Structure formats: structure tokens, C-alpha cells
Amino acid sequence: MVSRVIPVDPFDLVIFGGTGDLARRKILPGLFRRFCAGQMPEEAQIIGAARSEMDDDGYRQLVRDAIEEFGDKPVPEGGALDAFLARLGYVQVDATGTDGWEELSRRITEDRVRAFYFSVGPSLFGDLAERLHQYGMASGQSRIVVEKPFGHDLGTAKALNAVLAQHFDETQIYRIDHYLGKETVQNLMAVRFGNVLFEPLWNAQYVDHIQVTVAETVGVGGRGGYYDKSGAMRDMVQNHLMQLLCLIAMEPPAKFEPDSVRDEKLKVIRALEPVEPHHIVRGQYDATEKEPGYREDVEDPKSRTESFLAMKVHISNWRWAGTPFYLRTGKRLRARTSEIAVVFKDAPHSIFGAEAGRHRNVLIIRLQPNEGMTLDVTIKEPGPGGMRLVDVPLDMTFADALGPDADEVPDAYERLIMDVIRGNQTLFMRGDEVEAAWAWTDPIIAGWAARNDVPKTYDAGSAGPEDSLMLMHRDGRKWREIKA
Structure with a gap:
């Protein structure tokens, strides 16, 4: 049996919390596997965004270490990892302030799918959504990915949904459950x-x-x-x-x-x-x-x-x-x-x-x-x-x-991230x-x-x-x- 790999359109993916545990253990190794499978187009761009002071080369080294440590099989030879890392960049941002947002907006490519992965605590979701809107990144081509917990109870879940809805339509919100x-x-x-x-x-x-x-x-x-x-x-x-x-x-x-x-x-x-x-x-x-x-x-x-x-x-x-x-x-x-x-x-x-x-x-x-x-x-x-x-x-x-x-x-995160890029919400919660x-x-x-x-x-x-x-x-x- 030969598995079919369907490439996706060019995209920009910004990972807020890009130096965190989830990004290093799951998201970035998963993206590397999709790259090795031929599913990631040449024009794709992945940007890590976090509070840590770091440049592009420093982030690429962090990602290299994460893939070597948490990847489920040895890194293939032939320069695949270097080619993947070349697509990565990093911007230091303050989720609750203004630092780094102008730089991030300049790096985003016009007229293509742009996905923003909120790999951070729910308390920052509203701040991130507001700044994406404020700095012109919340376009009709934008999609946001949010991790659980989706609230602590019904009241907080409603409040969280209302905050996200201020700047993003329900069709742009991807509540991810890796199961x-x-x-x-x-x-x-x-x-x-x-x-x-x-x-x-x-x-x-x-x-x-x-x-x-x-x-x-x-x-x-x-x-x-x-x-x-x-x-x-x-x-x-x-x-x-x-x-x-x-x-x-x-x-x-x-x-x-x-x-x-x-x-x-x-x-x-x-x-x-x-x-x-x-x-x-x-x-x-x-x-x-x-x-x-x-x-x-x-x-x-x-x-x-x-x-x-x-x-x-x-x-x-x-x-x-x-x-x-x-x-x-x-x-x-x-x-x-x-x-x-x-x-x-x-x-x-x-x-x-x-x-x-x-x-x-x-x-x-x-x-x-x-x-x-x-x-x-x-x-x-x-x-x-x-x-x-x-x-x-x-x-x-x-x-x-x-x-x-x-x-x-593909493992769960690989599949779901590619579904975000395709705009397929079937496996995400409304x-x-x-x-x-x-x-x-x-x-x-x-x-x-x-x-x-x-x-x-x-x-x-x-x-x-x-x-x-x-x-x-x-x-x-x-x-x-x-x-x-």
C-alpha cells in the first residue's frame, strides 16, 4: 500500500510559545515529518514567537535540538533537516505589550494562508487576538489554533469564545483536541x-x-x-x-x-x-x-x-x-x-x-x-x-x-496542523x-x-x-x- 501525500498551498505559520514544551515536543517535530513527506511547499514559512531573547539562528538551533531529541525516528540524511530549518525564523514578542509586533507583521506574507498557533496559556488568547487585529494580521486568510483548556467552566468558556469572536469568525477558530x-x-x-x-x-x-x-x-x-x-x-x-x-x-x-x-x-x-x-x-x-x-x-x-x-x-x-x-x-x-x-x-x-x-x-x-x-x-x-x-x-x-x-x-498534531492550513475544521471543536x-x-x-x-x-x-x-x-x- 502506498500512502498518498497531498501538498498544501503556501502558508505562513506563526507559533506563539514557539520555545515552549508543546512546540518542542510535538508541533515542530511534526512539521518536520510533514516536510520530509513532501507535504510542505517550498514557499512555506514558520515563525517562532515568544518572550525569549533569540535570533533566527538561535531558534533554528533550538528546533534542531528538539527534533533530534523528540523525533520518533533518526533524522534522515541528505540535508533534509537543514532545508527545513532554512524555512524557520524567530521574532521576540510581548503578548501583553507592543514589543516585536511590528517586526512580526513585516515578516508575514501577503495574500496567502496565515495560521497562528496559540501554544500559550488561555489567559493570553485575548491579548494575542487583539494584537493580531491591531497590527493588521487578522485578515480573511487568517486562522488561529487554540489549545485546551477551553475555559474552566461554562462561564469562562463563553467569555473566551466571546473574546476570540471579537476579531475572528467561528470559521477561523480551530480548537484543537489531539485525540x-x-x-x-x-x-x-x-x-x-x-x-x-x-x-x-x-x-x-x-x-x-x-x-x-x-x-x-x-x-x-x-x-x-x-x-x-x-x-x-x-x-x-x-x-x-x-x-x-x-x-x-x-x-x-x-x-x-x-x-x-x-x-x-x-x-x-x-x-x-x-x-x-x-x-x-x-x-x-x-x-x-x-x-x-x-x-x-x-x-x-x-x-x-x-x-x-x-x-x-x-x-x-x-x-x-x-x-x-x-x-x-x-x-x-x-x-x-x-x-x-x-x-x-x-x-x-x-x-x-x-x-x-x-x-x-x-x-x-x-x-x-x-x-x-x-x-x-x-x-x-x-x-x-x-x-x-x-x-x-x-x-x-x-x-x-x-x-x-x-x-x-501522520501523528495527531501533524494531521491537525495540515487540516488548519487546508481550512478543514471537521476534526476541531466548535x-x-x-x-x-x-x-x-x-x-x-x-x-x-x-x-x-x-x-x-x-x-x-x-x-x-x-x-x-x-x-x-x-x-x-x-x-x-x-x-x-
């Missing part, structure tokens, strides 16, 4: 809407329940200050898991185009029922002999912020009435894994008798690691001795199925979508404060609090194992 750029997430839509095998079964009549798990082995680490103000609900559920839920549950859009897809996602969020307190389990990881606990990591011995969250969610519409969605995410768990499991109902009648046991078809969509899909099907166990049934996986691991081309699949997600999330968080809720502790390296297992057991179900 939507993952190859497997997009394959979820392809599997649903491109195969007659699945879509007729994708409803409450045939699906028993759906599990969404995003587990991490790391703790909050150096993000303790931010994380303790956010917790698993704001950091993961309100955005990443919510987006996965929408793609799983939405109705088929009329077309695969931005507003058609996002309209259907919005309908899912608005159909979410309020979650009962006994359908939520919050947890904090405990200290071990070698690792500190959550409260030590955030330096607050009385913190009540959750590092783990499991919840049972229902969607009030005809397709999913009565089918529970179980969401689970946490830090310091047994293994790093992200997956969606669609568990189908039992066959209406077993001709093999009770001794054959209970067997179900399960579609597992793995987001990380080893991206791919597995469908568990029931067959006869080989050999004599009667009809004994076993479940076996039909496995499609991308690395196995695509062979060498699997290495050429403002009303963000606000609807907060409108559902806020009452849950407020309920914890009103009840003085305290997270359950759990052992680092486990599957989370015991209460999360009971969340499923009460319904006669169980979580898929988080395998180390």
Missing part, C-alpha cells in the same frame, strides 16, 4: 459509516454497553499546579472522552464535512442525561515506597481533586435509550492504554445449551498503544469432544496490516460544542462541592478504586482489564 487527530479515532467513523456490517447493529437493540478507557501510568508530575485546579473531569472527560463519546454515539452526518459532523456531535452532548452521584467514582492515587502520592505531587495534603474518574452515562435519544456508556480515566494506573470497547448483546437464543457458556462479540478500538481494531467472534474450539465454544480475535493492528506504510501515518460540554459538566462538579465529596484512594499500578469495579458489577458487567 481527534489519531488515526484510529477517524477509523471509528470509517468503520461505522463505511461498512454495512456495523451501522445496522450500532444501536440499543444490539449493543449491550460501551466502555471508553483512557489510562495513564504517569502521575501529575510537574503539572501539579495546573492539574489540582482541573482534575480528571476538566482535564480529560470534558474534552477528550467527550469527543470520543460523540463520535461513537452520533447519527450519520449528511456529509463528511465540518458543520455536518459537528452538528451531530452537538446533538449527542445535548442528549446526555444528568449523572446520578452513585454512578460516579472519583479517586486519588496513593503513595508507594518508590513514588509519591497525588497529594504529595500537588503539595496539598488536603486536596480533594480527582486523579481518577469512572462514570456511567446515558444518552436520551432513540438510538441509545437504555444503553449505558461507561467512561474511565486515571493516572498512575496499571498500564498506558486508550481504547473503546463496543460490547454487543448475547445471541437471543443459544442452540448449544448452558454448558457452552456466555459468549459475546466485542469490537475493541485501540487508540494507544499499538493502534488498531479487534473484533472478538465466537467459534468452535478445535478438536474432538463436542461443541465447545471459544472467543477469538480478528485483529487489525495498523503496523501489521499496513506494513511499512504504517510508519508514514464554540457551541465546547459550551454544551461545560453545561453538562458543571453541575456534576458543583455536586461534588455541595456534598463535600472526597475521592477514594487507590494503589498506584492498579486499575483504580475498588468502587469503580462495583460500578460495573452492580449492573452484572465488568470492565475490560487494563493489561500491563
